[in-house]
Structure formats: C-alpha cells, structure tokens
Amino acid sequence: MPGMDQSNVYDVAIIGGGTGGYVAAIRAAQHGKRVVIVEKHLLGGTCLHQGCIPTKSLLESSKLYNRVKQMDEFGIEVNQDSLFFNAAKAFERKKAIVNQLYQGIQYLIKKNKITLLHGHGHLVGKQKHFEIGVENESTGSVQTIFSNHVILATGSRPNIPRGITIDGIKLFTSDEILAHPLRPDHITIIGAGAIGLEFACYFQELGSAVRIVESEDRLAPLEDKEISEQIGSAFDKRGIETMPGYRILIEHMEQMEDGKMLYTLQSTKGETSVHQTDVILFAVGRKNNISALGLSNVGMEDEGAFLQTNAYMETAVPGLYAVGDIAGSYQLAHVATQQALIAADTICGISTLPYQPERVARCTYTHPEIASVGLTEEQAKAAGYKVKIGKFPLHFNGRSLIHGDGEGFIKMIVDEKTDMILGTHMIGQGATELIAMSGFAIFMEGTAWEMGMNVYPHPSLSEIFGEAAMAVSGMAIHS
Numbered sequence: 001m002p003g004m005d006q007s008n009v010y011d012v013a014i015i016g017g018g019t020g021g022y023v024a025a026i027r028a029a030q031h032g033k034r035v036v037i038v039e040k041h042l043l044g045g046t047c048l049h050q051g052c053i054p055t056k057s058l059l060e061s062s063k064l065y066n067r068v069k070q071m072d073e074f075g076i077e078v079n080q081d082s083l084f085f086n087a088a089k090a091f092e093r094k095k096a097i098v099n100q101l102y103q104g105i106q107y108l109i110k111k112n113k114i115t116l117l118h119g120h121g122h123l124v125g126k127q128k129h130f131e132i133g134v135e136n137e138s139t140g141s142v143q144t145i146f147s148n149h150v151i152l153a154t155g156s157r158p159n160i161p162r163g164i165t166i167d168g169i170k171l172f173t174s175d176e177i178l179a180h181p182l183r184p185d186h187i188t189i190i191g192a193g194a195i196g197l198e199f200a201c202y203f204q205e206l207g208s209a210v211r212i213v214e215s216e217d218r219l220a221p222l223e224d225k226e227i228s229e230q231i232g233s234a235f236d237k238r239g240i241e242t243m244p245g246y247r248i249l250i251e252h253m254e255q256m257e258d259g260k261m262l263y264t265l266q267s268t269k270g271e272t273s274v275h276q277t278d279v280i281l282f283a284v285g286r287k288n289n290i291s292a293l294g295l296s297n298v299g300m301e302d303e304g305a306f307l308q309t310n311a312y313m314e315t316a317v318p319g320l321y322a323v324g325d326i327a328g329s330y331q332l333a334h335v336a337t338q339q340a341l342i343a344a345d346t347i348c349g350i351s352t353l354p355y356q357p358e359r360v361a362r363c364t365y366t367h368p369e370i371a372s373v374g375l376t377e378e379q380a381k382a383a384g385y386k387v388k389i390g391k392f393p394l395h396f397n398g399r400s401l402i403h404g405d406g407e408g409f410i411k412m413i414v415d416e417k418t419d420m421i422l423g424t425h426m427i428g429q430g431a432t433e434l435i436a437m438s439g440f441a442i443f444m445e446g447t448a449w450e451m452g453m454n455v456y457p458h459p460s461l462s463e464i465f466g467e468a469a470m471a472v473s474g475m476a477i478h479s
Contacts, residue, residue, distance in 0.1 A: 023341065032348075126298045130149070132145050154324075174195050184277075188213065188281070191284040230368075312343070359373065394410075452472075
C-alpha cells in the first residue's frame with residue numbers, strides 16, 4: 001500500500017483521547033500492542049476538561065460554602081457576615097485539579113510507549129489494514145497511518161436546540177458555563193437531567209435564584225419515580241423553582257434593553273407563561289461526534305445518532321470498534337472505561353466479559369446526591385418480574401444524623417421468585433460512593449438475603465444496605 005512503512009503501521013489505532021480512548025490505549029499497550037492515539041484537542045476529553053471533574057470540583061466548593069453556614073449546629077460559631085464565596089478561587093482550584101489529572105494521563109501515555117498524534121482522525125479506507133488520515137487543523141498538514149484494528153472513541157458535545165446561538169454571555173451550554181466564573185442574580189436552566197440538576201445546586205448554593213425547566217413530567221426523568229419526587233421536594237425546600245412539564249419556545253426569546261432575557265414557556269396542556277432571567281443554560285442532552293469519521297469509506301452506512309456494536313464493542317466492520325458515548329449506551333465516563341477495557345482485551349485475544357448495561361451505576365452529584373444501578377421498579381414490572389421492594393430512610397441511620405444530614409432513602413428492587421437484586425436506587429449523602437456496593441451485588445447475582453446477612457460497620461452509612469435488604473421481607477430492624 002503506497003505510503004505504508006513499518007514506522008506508521010500500528011496494531012491498534014484509537015481516534016479520540018478522552019476517557020474511553022486513553023484507557024483503551026493503555027490496556028492494549030499493556031498487552032504488548034503498538035498503539036497510537038489520534039486526538040485533536042486534549043487527552044482526557046470532555047470528562048476531564050469540560051464535564052465530570054470540573055463540575056464536581058465546583059460542586060464541592062459550593063457544598064462546603066453552604067455547609068459552613070450550618071456550623072452553628074455542630075457547636076462551631078462562625079461570623080456569617082464575613083462569609084464570602086470567591087468564585088474565581090473556586091475556578092482556580094478546579095483548574096489545578098484538572099491540570100494535575102491531565103499531567104497524570106500524559107505521563108501514563110509516555111510510560112506505556114503510546115504514540116500520540118495531534119489532529120482530526122478519519123477513516124480513509126480498508127484493505128489489509130485500516131487507513132487513517134490525521135489532519136493537523138492548525139497547519140493543514142495530513143499524515144497517513146495504518147492499523148490492524150481501530151477503536152473509535154470520539155465522545156459527544158452539548159446538544160444545542162435548533163434556532164439557538166450560544167454566545168457565552170447570555171446563552172450557555174455546560175462548556176461555556178465552565179469557562180469563566182459566573183454568578184448571576186437569576187439563572188434559568190433548560191433540562192432537568194444530571195447536568196441541569198447539578199448546575200441548579202451549584203448556582204443555588206452560590207446565592208443565585210434558580211428556575212429549572214423540564215419537558216418531562218418530573219425532574220430526573222430517567223430515575224425511579226420516588227427518587228424524582230424526593231429531589232423535587234429537596235429542590236422546593238431549597239428555594240429552587242422547578243417547572244416540570246414545560247418547554248421553552250425558542251422563537252419567543254429576546255434580550256431586553258436592561259440586559260435581561262425574556263422568554264416564554266409552554267406547558268404540556270398548551271398554557272403559556274412569560275419569564276425573565278439573567279442567563280439561560282441549555283442542558284438538553286449531548287450529541288455524538290460521528291459525522292466526520294469517514295465511516296462510509298470502510299463500508300459502514302450512517303446509522304444515525306450512535307454506532308451499533310456487539311457486546312464486545314465491535315461494529316459490523318470487522319476490526320472496527322466503538323466505545324463511550326458514540327456506542328449508544330449511557331453517556332458516562334465509567335461506561336467508556338468499561339467498554340474500552342472490553343474492546344482492548346477482545347482485540348488482544350484476552351477472554352473478557354461482555355458489556356452489561358444493567359451493571360452500570362448512574363450518579364448525579366446534586367445535594368442530596370442521586371445514585372442508581374439496575375432496573376427501576378417500573379422497568380422491572382414492565383420486564384415481567386414480580387417484585388418485592390425494600391426501603392429504608394436515612395434519618396433512621398446514626399451516621400447520617402452525625403453528618404447532620406438525614407435527608408433521603410434507599411430503595412431496593414428484588415425479584416420475588418429468586419430473591420435476586422434487580423436494582424437499587426438512592427438519594428442522600430454518600431449515595432454516589434455507596435452505590436457500587438449494589439453494583440457488585442448485581443454482578444455477583446446476589447440476593448437480598450445475602451445483602452441483609454452481610455456485616456456492616458457501625459456507625460456507617462453502609463448499614464442502610466442491610467436494612468433495605470431486610471426490609472424486602474419486612475424484617476428491617478430500625479424502621
């Protein structure tokens with residue numbers, strides 16, 4: 001093949017250096033493969049630079065700020081008049097955390113002798129090898145490389161509704177809102193999924209008035225209904241205005257002379273109302289980056305919003321894999337990690353487990369936190385299971401009260417026939433850390449009886465798992 005020599009032929013080429021990309025690269029390199037990553041921006045991708053890490057850093061700052069206001073309850077007297085949230089310093093801390101992790105990824109790439117090419121990667125064709133073009137967008141130069149296998153890990157970007165021009169001044173997506181410190185008097189957030197809910201908490205804790213709008217009939221519409229009800233109640237208690245069952249009418253948005261944004265909402269019943277705000281954040285999902293990959297050049301037709309793969313992440317084109325957001329499952333960094341390991345091991349001939357979405361923990365880092373794994377009650381019943389439910393409130397847990405926050409509960413969904421745990425849903429402090437316990441139980445096909453018989457340290461938040469498991473049979477001790 002013209003232009004092919006040993007120096008530009010690889011065992012595995014990965015297009016995209018985000019979570020899925022760099023993890024796949026490291027794993028393949030660990031198995032002795034010659035690996036190249038093609039990345040046009042920064043290693044670490046959205047999660048590190050514009051998603052998981054920066055948002056959680058800011059949420060940690062706002063949570064601590066809000067916590068200090070409650071120190072009197074713990075016997076610590078604080079001069080409330082001197083408290084001030086310095087958003088600029090919080091952003092400096094966020095940047096330092098991101099930079100430390102970014103440097104760590106760069107070190108791992110060098111340690112594992114992985115080649116890194118900067119530019120836009122796309123598939124040119126396939127004969128004996130995949131041919132990949134790498135275009136350096138700053139210089140306009142194009143480099144050609146070849147590989148036996150290709151993993152696509154190009155991630156996603158914020159979805160922008162048709163008719164909206166994001167300016168980073170009045171109209172934002174999560175990308176722009178994380179770029180600079182912002183502290184509006186009032187913010188309207190469109191979308192009550194994980195991203196919208198987390199930013200609602202952050203800005204409310206900073207002192208901004210927050211209105212969150214959701215076209216579905218409840219907040220966190222993908223969660224168990226009882227979780228949605230609880231987060232709605234928690235937001236109401238905190239003064240966050242929630243408007244489920246409404247959508248924004250894009251054509252009726254305008255900026256007034258005083259700088260305020262004027263917009264119209266329409267309910268599912270067709271009723272309209274006019275509102276004002278300082279800024280609007282659009283958190284209405286993400287759009288996968290698959291349009292410029294050259295898929296047709298290797299015989300793959302445009303499949304729509306995501307790429308179809310089998311359970312080992314291989315597409316219909318032999319040797320071509322897809323992981324992360326573009327593979328159509330949950331758009332979560334830990335999903336990308338799991339899929340990357342599966343793809344790399346499969347390519348290297350290592351026996352591995354297939355991707356199993358039912359084992360994926362979903363976490364929303366609101367205050368209170370939301371976490372879930374497995375089936376909701378509605379999903380389990382729709383799948384034909386006859387279910388038993390075990391619930392336990394956090395305000396009956398000693399460690400929760402010691403922390404000063406007994407808000408929330410755990411809900412366990414169990415198959416009545418086998419006693420196997422089908423799903424667990426939590427809302428409250430520590431939920432995002434604790435949920436992995438149920439994920440492991442589902443992985444091991446654990447039962448409620450086994451979860452109930454496990455020995456939990458006291459006092460600890462983990463005790464709620466034992467109580468919920470025993471509650472399945474009506475035998476919880478502390479409720």
